[in-house]
Amino acid sequence: MNNFFTRTITGAFFVLIVVGSAIWNFWAFAAVFGVFTIFGTWEFFKLIGKSGILPYKFFGTLIALLLYATTVFFVAGEIDKYISLFYFSIASLSFLIFFAELYKRSETPFHNIAYTYLGLIYLAIPFSLLVATVNIGKDNFGPFTFPVFYFFMIWANDTFAYLAGSAFGKHKLFERISPKKSWEGAVGGLLFTFILAFVLSHFYSFFTLPQWLGLAAIIVVFGNFGDLAESMFKRSIDIKDSGKFFPGHGGILDRFDSLLLSAPFVFVYLEIVMLLK
Numbered sequence: 001m002n003n004f005f006t007r008t009i010t011g012a013f014f015v016l017i018v019v020g021s022a023i024w025n026f027w028a029f030a031a032v033f034g035v036f037t038i039f040g041t042w043e044f045f046k047l048i049g050k051s052g053i054l055p056y057k058f059f060g061t062l063i064a065l066l067l068y069a070t071t072v073f074f075v076a077g078e079i080d081k082y083i084s085l086f087y088f089s090i091a092s093l094s095f096l097i098f099f100a101e102l103y104k105r106s107e108t109p110f111h112n113i114a115y116t117y118l119g120l121i122y123l124a125i126p127f128s129l130l131v132a133t134v135n136i137g138k139d140n141f142g143p144f145t146f147p148v149f150y151f152f153m154i155w156a157n158d159t160f161a162y163l164a165g166s167a168f169g170k171h172k173l174f175e176r177i178s179p180k181k182s183w184e185g186a187v188g189g190l191l192f193t194f195i196l197a198f199v200l201s202h203f204y205s206f207f208t209l210p211q212w213l214g215l216a217a218i219i220v221v222f223g224n225f226g227d228l229a230e231s232m233f234k235r236s237i238d239i240k241d242s243g244k245f246f247p248g249h250g251g252i253l254d255r256f257d258s259l260l261l262s263a264p265f266v267f268v269y270l271e272i273v274m275l276l277k
Contacts, residue, residue, distance in 0.1 A: 010247050014255065015155075022148045026134055029147070030072045033127050037068045040252035041123045043243040047253075048115045050237045054106060055116040056097050063094050064124035071128035075135060094120070126256075126263035136270055140206035149200060150266065153219045154258045156196045157189035161224075164188020173224075178231045190220045211273055218265050219258075226261030230254070 021028040041064040045057040070086045073079045079086060097116055101109045136146045165185025173181040197216040201209040230253055234242060243251025253260075 006247050007249060010249050014246060014249070018151060019148055022134075022145050023143050026076060026145075029134065029145070030076075030131055033131060034065065034068060034072070036252055036256070037124055037127045038065055039245055040127070040256065041065075041119050043245065043251050043253060044119045044123055045116075047233065047237060047239070047242060048119075050239070053108060053111045053115050054104075055112055055119060056100065059097060059100070060116040060119050063090060064120050066090050066093070067120065067124045068128050068131070072131055075132055122260060126260045129263045129267040130259065133267060133270060136274065137204075137206040141204055146270075149204075150219065150259075153193050153196060153216055154223055154262075157193045157220045157223055158258065159189075160192035161185040161189030164191075174228055177228050177235065181228075186220075186224060189224075190217070193220050207273065214273075215266065215269060218269050219262050222262035222265045223258030226258045229261055230257035 017032055021032045038061060041061045042057060045055045045060060048055050049057075067087075067090050070079070070083070070090060074083050074086075094117070097113055101113055104112070106112055130147055130150070133146045133150070138145055141149070161181075162185065165180070165182045165188065168184040168188070169180075169182030171183040172179065173183050173186055193216045194213060197212040198209065201207065201212040207215070230242070233253075234240065241250030242253035245251045246255055249255055
Protein backbone atom coordinates (compact mmCIF):
# COMPACT_ATOMS: atom_id res chain seq x y z
CA MET A 1 0.00 0.00 0.00
CA ASN A 2 2.84 2.38 0.89
CA ASN A 3 4.53 1.69 -2.46
CA PHE A 4 1.24 2.25 -4.29
CA PHE A 5 0.77 5.57 -2.49
CA THR A 6 4.33 6.61 -3.31
CA ARG A 7 3.93 5.67 -6.98
CA THR A 8 0.63 7.56 -7.20
CA ILE A 9 1.99 10.74 -5.65
CA THR A 10 5.19 10.63 -7.69
CA GLY A 11 3.29 9.90 -10.91
CA ALA A 12 0.85 12.76 -10.33
CA PHE A 13 3.69 15.15 -9.53
CA PHE A 14 5.58 14.05 -12.65
CA VAL A 15 2.57 14.69 -14.90
CA LEU A 16 1.95 18.04 -13.22
CA ILE A 17 5.55 19.17 -13.74
CA VAL A 18 5.80 18.02 -17.36
CA VAL A 19 2.39 19.20 -18.57
CA GLY A 20 2.28 22.25 -16.31
CA SER A 21 5.66 23.55 -17.47
CA ALA A 22 4.71 22.95 -21.11
CA ILE A 23 1.53 25.00 -20.66
CA TRP A 24 3.19 27.71 -18.57
CA ASN A 25 5.88 28.81 -21.03
CA PHE A 26 8.77 27.60 -23.13
CA TRP A 27 11.49 28.49 -20.63
CA ALA A 28 9.80 26.58 -17.81
CA PHE A 29 9.53 23.49 -20.01
CA ALA A 30 13.14 23.90 -21.17
CA ALA A 31 14.33 24.25 -17.57
CA VAL A 32 12.51 21.09 -16.46
CA PHE A 33 14.07 19.03 -19.22
CA GLY A 34 17.41 20.68 -18.63
CA VAL A 35 17.29 19.16 -15.15
CA PHE A 36 16.28 15.80 -16.62
CA THR A 37 19.17 16.04 -19.10
CA ILE A 38 21.72 16.63 -16.35
CA PHE A 39 20.52 13.95 -13.96
CA GLY A 40 19.58 11.52 -16.72
CA THR A 41 23.03 11.68 -18.32
CA TRP A 42 24.70 11.27 -14.93
CA GLU A 43 22.39 8.32 -14.19
CA PHE A 44 23.35 6.68 -17.48
CA PHE A 45 27.06 7.07 -16.77
CA LYS A 46 26.61 5.56 -13.31
CA LEU A 47 24.93 2.52 -14.89
CA ILE A 48 27.81 2.15 -17.31
CA GLY A 49 30.18 2.25 -14.34
CA LYS A 50 28.52 -0.88 -12.93
CA SER A 51 29.80 -2.81 -15.94
CA GLY A 52 33.40 -1.84 -15.22
CA ILE A 53 33.64 0.92 -17.83
CA LEU A 54 34.76 4.40 -16.75
CA PRO A 55 33.04 7.05 -18.88
CA TYR A 56 33.74 10.74 -18.26
CA LYS A 57 30.76 11.52 -16.05
CA PHE A 58 31.45 15.18 -15.27
CA PHE A 59 32.71 16.14 -18.71
CA GLY A 60 30.10 14.05 -20.52
CA THR A 61 27.28 15.59 -18.50
CA LEU A 62 28.65 19.08 -19.17
CA ILE A 63 28.75 18.46 -22.93
CA ALA A 64 25.22 17.05 -22.79
CA LEU A 65 24.00 20.19 -21.03
CA LEU A 66 25.77 22.47 -23.52
CA LEU A 67 24.23 20.59 -26.44
CA TYR A 68 20.79 20.80 -24.87
CA ALA A 69 21.16 24.48 -23.92
CA THR A 70 22.30 25.38 -27.43
CA THR A 71 19.19 23.74 -28.86
CA VAL A 72 17.00 25.59 -26.35
CA PHE A 73 18.41 28.99 -27.30
CA PHE A 74 18.17 28.14 -30.98
CA VAL A 75 14.50 27.19 -30.64
CA ALA A 76 13.93 30.43 -28.70
CA GLY A 77 15.42 32.37 -31.62
CA GLU A 78 18.37 33.71 -29.64
CA ILE A 79 21.28 32.33 -31.67
CA ASP A 80 19.89 31.65 -35.16
CA LYS A 81 22.80 33.30 -36.94
CA TYR A 82 25.56 31.42 -35.11
CA ILE A 83 23.92 28.05 -34.55
CA SER A 84 26.46 26.14 -36.65
CA LEU A 85 29.34 27.74 -34.72
CA PHE A 86 27.81 26.69 -31.41
CA TYR A 87 27.15 23.10 -32.43
CA PHE A 88 30.56 22.59 -34.03
CA SER A 89 32.27 24.21 -31.04
CA ILE A 90 30.55 21.72 -28.73
CA ALA A 91 31.52 18.87 -31.06
CA SER A 92 35.14 20.05 -31.02
CA LEU A 93 35.11 20.41 -27.24
CA SER A 94 33.91 16.83 -26.86
CA PHE A 95 37.15 15.60 -28.48
CA LEU A 96 39.07 16.66 -25.37
CA ILE A 97 38.17 13.29 -23.85
CA PHE A 98 40.67 11.67 -26.24
CA PHE A 99 43.43 13.80 -24.74
CA ALA A 100 42.25 13.08 -21.20
CA GLU A 101 42.29 9.35 -21.88
CA LEU A 102 46.00 9.55 -22.73
CA TYR A 103 46.73 10.41 -19.10
CA LYS A 104 44.14 8.14 -17.50
CA ARG A 105 46.14 4.95 -17.98
CA SER A 106 42.98 2.91 -18.30
CA GLU A 107 42.94 -0.59 -19.76
CA THR A 108 39.72 0.16 -21.63
CA PRO A 109 40.30 3.52 -23.40
CA PHE A 110 38.04 2.71 -26.35
CA HIS A 111 35.20 1.77 -24.05
CA ASN A 112 35.58 4.84 -21.84
CA ILE A 113 35.47 7.21 -24.80
CA ALA A 114 32.74 5.35 -26.69
CA TYR A 115 30.38 5.12 -23.73
CA THR A 116 30.83 8.81 -22.98
CA TYR A 117 29.63 9.61 -26.50
CA LEU A 118 26.83 7.07 -26.13
CA GLY A 119 25.49 9.07 -23.18
CA LEU A 120 25.20 12.12 -25.44
CA ILE A 121 23.46 10.16 -28.17
CA TYR A 122 21.08 8.36 -25.82
CA LEU A 123 20.08 11.30 -23.58
CA ALA A 124 21.09 14.75 -24.79
CA ILE A 125 20.05 14.39 -28.42
CA PRO A 126 16.53 13.01 -27.77
CA PHE A 127 15.79 15.65 -25.12
CA SER A 128 17.14 18.34 -27.46
CA LEU A 129 14.90 17.09 -30.26
CA LEU A 130 11.94 17.08 -27.90
CA VAL A 131 12.47 20.76 -27.13
CA ALA A 132 12.89 21.43 -30.86
CA THR A 133 9.27 20.32 -31.43
CA VAL A 134 7.79 23.00 -29.14
CA ASN A 135 7.23 25.54 -31.94
CA ILE A 136 5.48 23.08 -34.26
CA GLY A 137 1.86 24.14 -34.61
CA LYS A 138 2.09 26.28 -31.45
CA ASP A 139 -0.55 28.74 -32.71
CA ASN A 140 -3.02 25.94 -33.40
CA PHE A 141 -3.02 23.96 -30.14
CA GLY A 142 -4.51 26.51 -27.77
CA PRO A 143 -2.73 26.53 -24.40
CA PHE A 144 -0.81 23.36 -25.25
CA THR A 145 2.36 22.72 -27.21
CA PHE A 146 3.17 19.66 -29.28
CA PRO A 147 5.18 17.86 -26.54
CA VAL A 148 2.00 17.66 -24.42
CA PHE A 149 0.31 15.52 -27.09
CA TYR A 150 3.51 13.54 -27.49
CA PHE A 151 3.46 12.63 -23.79
CA PHE A 152 -0.28 11.91 -23.83
CA MET A 153 0.31 9.35 -26.57
CA ILE A 154 3.26 7.77 -24.75
CA TRP A 155 1.20 7.51 -21.54
CA ALA A 156 -1.82 6.13 -23.41
CA ASN A 157 0.33 3.43 -24.98
CA ASP A 158 2.06 2.53 -21.71
CA THR A 159 -1.16 2.47 -19.68
CA PHE A 160 -3.32 0.46 -22.04
CA ALA A 161 -0.50 -1.89 -23.03
CA TYR A 162 -0.18 -2.74 -19.34
CA LEU A 163 -3.96 -3.18 -18.89
CA ALA A 164 -4.42 -5.23 -22.06
CA GLY A 165 -1.36 -7.32 -21.31
CA SER A 166 -2.54 -8.01 -17.76
CA ALA A 167 -5.99 -9.04 -18.95
CA PHE A 168 -5.26 -10.91 -22.19
CA GLY A 169 -1.49 -11.37 -22.48
CA LYS A 170 -0.52 -14.88 -23.61
CA HIS A 171 2.01 -14.45 -26.41
CA LYS A 172 5.38 -13.02 -25.38
CA LEU A 173 6.55 -9.95 -27.27
CA PHE A 174 10.27 -10.24 -26.51
CA GLU A 175 10.70 -12.80 -23.76
CA ARG A 176 14.50 -12.75 -23.72
CA ILE A 177 14.52 -9.06 -22.77
CA SER A 178 11.16 -8.42 -21.08
CA PRO A 179 9.28 -11.59 -20.06
CA LYS A 180 6.14 -9.71 -18.93
CA LYS A 181 5.44 -7.90 -22.20
CA SER A 182 3.01 -9.52 -24.60
CA TRP A 183 1.76 -9.02 -28.14
CA GLU A 184 -1.74 -8.55 -26.77
CA GLY A 185 -0.50 -5.70 -24.60
CA ALA A 186 1.35 -4.11 -27.53
CA VAL A 187 -1.75 -4.27 -29.72
CA GLY A 188 -3.91 -2.88 -26.91
CA GLY A 189 -1.54 0.05 -26.44
CA LEU A 190 -1.47 0.74 -30.17
CA LEU A 191 -5.27 0.56 -30.45
CA PHE A 192 -5.95 3.03 -27.66
CA THR A 193 -3.22 5.38 -28.88
CA PHE A 194 -4.95 5.34 -32.28
CA ILE A 195 -8.22 6.18 -30.52
CA LEU A 196 -6.52 9.12 -28.81
CA ALA A 197 -5.10 10.25 -32.16
CA PHE A 198 -8.60 10.04 -33.68
CA VAL A 199 -10.02 12.21 -30.89
CA LEU A 200 -7.19 14.74 -31.19
CA SER A 201 -7.74 15.04 -34.94
CA HIS A 202 -11.28 16.31 -34.29
CA PHE A 203 -10.12 19.03 -31.91
CA TYR A 204 -6.80 19.97 -33.51
CA SER A 205 -6.94 19.99 -37.30
CA PHE A 206 -3.40 21.31 -37.70
CA PHE A 207 -2.57 17.66 -38.46
CA THR A 208 -4.93 15.59 -40.59
CA LEU A 209 -6.31 12.30 -39.26
CA PRO A 210 -3.77 10.22 -41.26
CA GLN A 211 -0.97 12.43 -39.92
CA TRP A 212 -2.15 12.00 -36.31
CA LEU A 213 -2.40 8.23 -36.85
CA GLY A 214 1.07 8.13 -38.42
CA LEU A 215 2.43 10.01 -35.42
CA ALA A 216 0.73 7.58 -33.04
CA ALA A 217 2.18 4.58 -34.90
CA ILE A 218 5.72 6.00 -34.74
CA ILE A 219 5.44 6.80 -31.04
CA VAL A 220 4.09 3.34 -30.19
CA VAL A 221 6.48 1.30 -32.33
CA PHE A 222 9.68 3.13 -31.48
CA GLY A 223 8.52 3.80 -27.94
CA ASN A 224 8.21 0.04 -27.41
CA PHE A 225 11.69 -0.44 -28.82
CA GLY A 226 12.93 2.22 -26.43
CA ASP A 227 11.37 0.38 -23.51
CA LEU A 228 12.96 -2.88 -24.61
CA ALA A 229 16.36 -1.27 -25.16
CA GLU A 230 16.40 0.14 -21.65
CA SER A 231 15.37 -3.27 -20.28
CA MET A 232 18.26 -4.77 -22.24
CA PHE A 233 20.70 -2.35 -20.59
CA LYS A 234 19.39 -3.11 -17.11
CA ARG A 235 19.42 -6.87 -17.60
CA SER A 236 23.03 -6.71 -18.78
CA ILE A 237 24.09 -5.36 -15.36
CA ASP A 238 21.39 -7.19 -13.37
CA ILE A 239 19.45 -4.26 -11.91
CA LYS A 240 15.72 -3.54 -11.68
CA ASP A 241 15.64 0.27 -11.84
CA SER A 242 18.03 2.70 -13.49
CA GLY A 243 17.95 5.00 -10.45
CA LYS A 244 15.80 6.51 -7.71
CA PHE A 245 15.05 9.96 -9.12
CA PHE A 246 11.31 9.22 -9.12
CA PRO A 247 10.37 7.40 -5.87
CA GLY A 248 8.33 4.31 -6.65
CA HIS A 249 8.99 4.62 -10.39
CA GLY A 250 12.74 4.30 -10.69
CA GLY A 251 15.15 6.59 -12.49
CA ILE A 252 14.97 9.07 -15.32
CA LEU A 253 15.84 6.38 -17.87
CA ASP A 254 12.91 4.32 -16.58
CA ARG A 255 10.46 7.20 -17.00
CA PHE A 256 11.68 8.33 -20.42
CA ASP A 257 12.69 5.05 -22.06
CA SER A 258 9.86 5.30 -24.63
CA LEU A 259 10.72 8.88 -25.49
CA LEU A 260 14.48 8.41 -25.83
CA LEU A 261 14.33 6.16 -28.88
CA SER A 262 11.13 7.56 -30.39
CA ALA A 263 12.06 11.28 -30.26
CA PRO A 264 14.48 11.21 -33.24
CA PHE A 265 11.90 9.46 -35.42
CA VAL A 266 9.08 11.72 -34.25
CA PHE A 267 11.20 14.78 -35.04
CA VAL A 268 12.00 13.56 -38.56
CA TYR A 269 8.35 12.64 -39.14
CA LEU A 270 7.20 16.10 -38.06
CA GLU A 271 9.77 17.78 -40.30
CA ILE A 272 8.50 15.77 -43.27
CA VAL A 273 4.88 16.61 -42.44
CA MET A 274 5.73 20.31 -42.20
CA LEU A 275 7.52 20.21 -45.55
CA LEU A 276 4.43 18.71 -47.17
CA LYS A 277 2.00 21.27 -45.75
